[in-house]
Amino acid sequence: MKKVNLTTKAKIYFILLVIFTVLTFAGAVYVIKNNGEPNAGYACVPMVFALAFSGLFHSEINKKK
Numbered sequence: 001m002k003k004v005n006l007t008t009k010a011k012i013y014f015i016l017l018v019i020f021t022v023l024t025f026a027g028a029v030y031v032i033k034n035n036g037e038p039n040a041g042y043a044c045v046p047m048v049f050a051l052a053f054s055g056l057f058h059s060e061i062n063k064k065k
Contacts, residue, residue: 004061013057020050 006014027043 007060010057010060013053013060017050017053017057020046020053024050 023046024043027046030042031038031040
């Protein structure tokens with residue numbers, strides 16, 4: 001595996017990606033534990049942000065090449 005030196009922007013994108021991924025799973029668990037009564041948006045909205053930061057993170061890494 002090749003080691004990549006990350007820029008500050010890439011590190012911030014990665015941290016936000018991890019945070020929103022954790023929030024996605026927490027929202028999914030919350031909806032499942034409450035038998036689907038709460039809105040599924042508790043899991044979907046953080047997922048959208050996680051996907052956005054994932055794209056930004058990967059574009060920042062590929063920009064260095």
